[in-house]
Amino acid sequence: MSPNNPHSPNIPYDPLPLTQDQPGDFLHNDPPSPHASGFDTPPVEMTHFSDSVPSGAPNPRFLGRALYDDPSMNFRDSYASQNTFQTAPSAANSSVYALNPDRATPTQAEFAGTYHDDPRDTENNAAATSGSNYLAEKRSAYAAPRNKSKRGLIIGAAIFAAVIVLVAVIVPIYFTVIKPKSSTDSAAAASSAAANPTSTAQPGSTNVVTGGDGSKITTEDGTTFTYSNPFGGTWYWDPKDPFNNNAQAQSWTPPLNQTFQFGTDRIFGVNLGGWLTTEPVSSIFIAPALYEKYQTTTPQAVDEWTLSQAMAADTASGGLQQLETHYETFITEQDFAEIAGAGLNFVRIPLPYWAIETRSGEPFLAKTAWKYFLMAIQWARKYGIRINLDFHALPGSQNGWNHSGKLGTVNVLYGPMGLANAQRSLDYIRIIAELISQPEYRDVVVMFGITNEPQGSMMGQGVLERYYMQAYDHVRTASGVGEGNGPYISYHDGFLGLNQWTDYLPNADRISLDQHPYLCFEGQSDSPMSSYAQTPCSDWAAGVNTSMASFGMTTAGEFSNAVTDCGLWVNGVGLGTRYEGTYTPGTWPVVGNCSTWTDWQTWDSTMKTGIEQFALASMDALQNWFFWTWKIGNSSVSGVVESPQWSYQLGLQNGWMPTDPRTAAGTCADQGLYSPPLKAWQTGGAGAGQIAASVTASYAWPPASISNGGPVSSLPSYTPTGTVATLPPPTFTITSGSSVTTANAGDGWQNPSDTASGMVGIATCSYLNPWIGDAAPPSPLCSGATARAVPRSLFTAAPARRS
Known part of the structure; x- marks a missing residue:
């Protein structure tokens, strides 16, 4: 695996001035700071809202403060703002990036002339690629041979060249395609082999099952395209071996049959927003x-x-089947092929x-998105x-x-149906x-974000x-503890800020903290x-560095290139934009015309370079990230x-x-980039899952009370007396000669010891609409003398593994 190699040197810069906003209500006409920035957080107060906002509705998304209450402080006093302490070493001096330094950088001159094996690095590999200096030295040292036929030399050179070509072809195939998984994954490999007992190729078959840059791809529907991947990635698909994990996105990303080292290997990810959930702010504008x-x-x-x-x-x-047409198209x-070819190694779906499933009164198209998620796993x-x-x-x-399915009120861990909806959600988790x-899926689906953007300030962090904690227990009950056993569990910070989670669940097995930093939903600027160019570095890098060192694995599950809220329905249908002064609720000053930010067909090189520099700074500051989003559809x-x-x-x-x-590496100069690795227990190693009993007791479920409930x-x-709605696995039919078999795709349930029933209502008890908002409990x-006991905590010992 090639090390990350920054081609752009560290960029010295003078930090941009951050203008202190004057005290006052940020929903008024106070002039915004030139670069008001922060995270997509709710405001502290519900003020200046229209009367049409439902009672109990959350504060509107993206109205977070970024005010300096005290200029002497070194941090911003808002829900998710980060301090801007600058610590050494710089990104370029980190152990990760010093492997292939840029010789032009003075601090790395000591590495000049050392061996570099990154094939992209034409500057540092000049001697290897051109060969001119090497040949000149050789010719000056050795006289040319005399009176000797050139025929033998030509034949020998040809044979030697043929051997070199064979080695160049066979060695990469051995290590990326033939070589089995390491001994730590032997159980999974054995399971995969048992699931696919038939031959992976028929005698005389000419079907291509793997390839690299420039190879031709034929999809299941017969369409073809050329695979473009300049980064050494190889695809692999054999329909007779559907759970083979030999594919590799890029040369620097471990193939699926090897372990991705979280905290050391970098996540370069992109969201597939607007696909299986179609809501604003997500799919109305996507x-x-x-x-x-x-x-x-x-x-x-x-x-x-x-x-x-x-x-x-x-x-x-x-x-309603129109939604399935959307899923299909x-x-x-080809999107997955392009994502790998763009140098990206993760998707967040x-x-x-x-x-x-859906229940009574819920109008959504049920059980269909899952079919397409299974396709996503295959691709x-x-x-x-x-x-x-x-x-x-x-x-x-x-x-x-809107993106939670229905615009309105919070009803999970909040309000009279807050407990029941949480119980149902935990069942789905x-x-x-x-x-x-x-084993068929755990090497592909390696992270599980268990709840997107909960309103932590309304629910209360303790709840x-x-x-x-209960979600953690469900996931580890399913998978077991330790590296390779199920996914990383990703927790959103609830808009409370990364620093509020520093000491959460020490020794928990492979948990990750997620944040969604955006600049565009606060004070607007026509700058x-x-x-x-350096705003993400000053706003985000220090907080990420601190969280990686203290909490552990930290990612940005969402961020974008937007610095204004311009764009069709970016804020939601009919809500306007802050930039043009048309956003509701609240009163916003007119900053400018959004055409500057939306008419991309007229953008010049200066504008495009500015966006690219912002993207590079964001990527470097956030370190492990998922851009929101991969694609935006055309307006009809x-x-x-x-x-x-x-x-x-x-x-x-x-x-x-x-x-x-x-190439983003080093964009944020002198920001004290986190140096890997993570602690052993944070990656599933020694001590993982050994959470102290006193800690688990402090997070007993359910909570004593629910906010606004x-x-x-x-x-x-x-109550857990219902049937569990297990997810169906895919079906793969394998034809070999005259026999037709079905590959073992698993039964949808990893832990057979997990036999608890599903959460359903009690026939003699009363329930409100799950989406009710503010209401009095029944x-x-x-009725009658029916006994009603709130279900106790489901914490269990580590389960036995499925054979």
Whole structure:
């Protein structure tokens, strides 16, 4: 595996001035600072909102403060702001990056003339690539042979060249295709072999099952395209061996049959937003054509709930099945091939709860998104890409925002249905964990974001921590403890800030902290794009460095290139933009016309270079990241992308995204880049999972009370007496001669000892609508003398592994 090699030297800079906002209400016309920045956090208060906001609704997304309450402080006093302490060493001097230094950098002159094995590094490998100096020295030392036939030399040289070619071909194939997994993964390899007993190739077969840059890909539907990957990636797909993990995204990323070393290997990721969840702020502006069709209907489509209702009523156009057409066409196999060819090695895939099931009154297309997530696993496996499965939309809504399925109120860990919805959500987490922990999937789906963007300030951090602990228990019950046993568990910071989670669950097995930093949803500025070149470095790098060293694995699950909120429906349908002074609720000054930021067809080289520099700074500051998002669909009205700074693909096609994400290294000069590795227990090694009993006791489930709901004893809750809705695995049919067999794809349940039933209602008890918002709990909760006990904690010992 090649080390990361920064081609751009450290860039000295003078930090941009950060203008202190004057005290006052940030929803008024106070002039914003030139580079007001922060995370997509809610405001502290609900003020200046229209009367139409439902009672109990959360603070609107992206209205976080970034005010300096005390200029003498070294940090910003807001929910998710980070301090800007600068510590050594710089990125370029980190042990990770010193392996292949840029000789032009003075601090790395000591490495000049040393061996470099990165084939991309034409500067440092000049002697190896040109050979001119080497030959000149040889000719000066040895006289030319006399009176000797050249024929023998030519023949010998030809034989020697042929041997070199054979070695060059066979050695990479051996190490990336033939070589089995390491002894630590022997059990998984044995399971895979047992699942695929038939031959992986028929005699005389000419079907190509692997290839690299320039090879021809034929998809299942017969379409073809050329695989373009200049980074040494190899794809692998044999339909007779469907769980083979030989593929490799790039030469510097371990193939799927080798361990990805979190904290040492870098995550260069991208979200597949707007695909399996189609909501703002996510898919209304990502796939606007879906929603534009239903802007004059009743109901008007403003989230997936109302979109589903409008589609269901539109039987002439295919009804709700129109969503499946979107699943089929928006993201395809070729997207995964392009992602690997862009130097990216991870995808984060938002998945809604209705991929598993829906219950009474919920209008979503049930169980269909799961079919396409299984396709995503197959495509990711083919191109060597790893998956972070993000549980994006929970029943009742975890944040009241459009992207949770329904715009309105928070009903998970908040309000009268907060406990019941959390119980149901934990069931879905358990169901997902059981499937992805199976040997057939665990090397591809290696991260599990168990809840996207919960409103931590409304729920209370203590309640959220208990919920997270219970989710941890579900995942580890499914997978077991230790490296290779199921996914990393990713916790969103709940908009409370990375520093609030420093001491959470010491010795927990492979947990990761997730943040979503954005600049664009706060104070707006008409400063040119070039002025943001180092803003991510000053705003984000220090917080990430601290979190990696103290908490452990820390990622940015979302970020974008947007520095203003311009773009079609970026804030939601009909909500306008802060930049143009049309955003509601609140009163916003007019900063400018959004065409400057949306008419990408007219952008000049200065604008494109400015965006690319911002992207590089973001990547370097965040270290392990997932850009939001891979692609933006065309508007059905204008026929073009209307939110260009959110599309990685469009940026690659038009020259404002880096063609190699590794070139970001060193962009944030002197920011004290975190130096790996993580602690052993943080990566599944010694001590992993040995959480002290006193710690688990402090996170006992359920909590004593729920915010805006009251004591849990007075709230509706579910009981574990229902059937668990297990997820179906894919089906692979293998034909060998006249025999037809089906490959073992697992049964959807990794741990047979996990036999608890699913959470359902008690027949004699009363329940509110799961999406109710503010309401009084039913009284009495249950009729007659029915006994009602809140289910106790489900903490269990480490389960036995499935054979």
